[in-house]
Amino acid sequence: MFFALLVFTLAAVSWAQVPTPCQSPKQFECRRFKTDRYKEFAEYEGYAYDETNKRTRSIEEIEAGREREIYDILRLYNSNQEYRVNLRTKQCNMTTIDHPFRMKGVPPGSKFLFESVLGAAGIPGEFITAQTFSGAFEDGAQYVVTVTTPDCVPIIFNIESNKTDEHYEDRFFDLKLGIADPDAFLPPSECSKEDI
Template identity: 45%
Template sequence: MFTIVSLVLLAAVALAQQPHPCESPRQFEGRFSIYDEDRQFRAFGRFAYDDTNRRFREIEEMEIGRDREYYDRLYLHNLNLEYRLNLRTRNCTITTLTRPWIPFAVPQDARFRGEGVIGASGIPDEHVTIANFDGTTDGNPYFIIATIEDCVPVTAGFYSNSTGGVLRQFYDITLSTDAKAFTPPAECHPNVTV
């Protein structure tokens, strides 16, 4: 009997030590950078993210080759709409979304691939411990790196035939969002709130 109890306890301890995906914040905002080498595309800006309602907004400076553009983009996957405001011309286009919802959170079925330290290990306040995960969503491969303590995303990579490969980095994160961040720009739909 003692042997059976010992084996059950040993199995429970072993399972408890298996890394499980952490739970990322459902809403946050901050700054980002994107790089897509295939299309010679770079973007920098601010964003607001709401996984609960599948909404994402980015105000960005894009660099494609030698050209620069400035956009305010609001992706409302809950309504299947994209609002794109050109900040130079103030021209707004509203289209049906064709790209999939890309969660910037660690999915529960993600595979843990290891952990490491960004910064100078062993020096207080000069490093953060991160975990690496990967998997597929809608048949498309992704990877995500998140902080160990709060599961805040640091880097996310995604590939699909429609988007190609995209690498996005997150920084200056605040664990909240302003609800107004998901209101379409006035130039797109006066007096509309979502």
């Protein structure tokens, strides 16, 4: 009887320690490195993210083979509009967004996979503890996200979706909470109605 009670208590303590989805910052700015193994390209970019209003802004340095271009890209998901300015030619293209807004934190209902230490464990200031979660969005797109703990700041975000042709990995670094530039989500001046 005592052994059964002990096993039940240990199982309950272990189950209670399984991390649950955490709340990631809803607004941040950072640098982002994005790779797409299917399209064979990499992007280095400055990135502003606003989950509350479903919008992103990035300055993307795209390398595809030997070609390199820099774009200013504003995506306003609530109005389903994308503004893309080639910073070399100053040409603006305004299009409809072809995929849904993806939160970059841990979506509710995510499954905890594992906890890990990034860096040199045991050396003060040389490591962070991270947790990795997985799941699927409503449209079936599969994701895996790694966040810091306890603050739930996103580090890596992977998505796979054949339906929306999304197959990429984001790595976030130099992250700062909030949006410093109040005009970050205004359409670029190159995209005036007369030019489109």
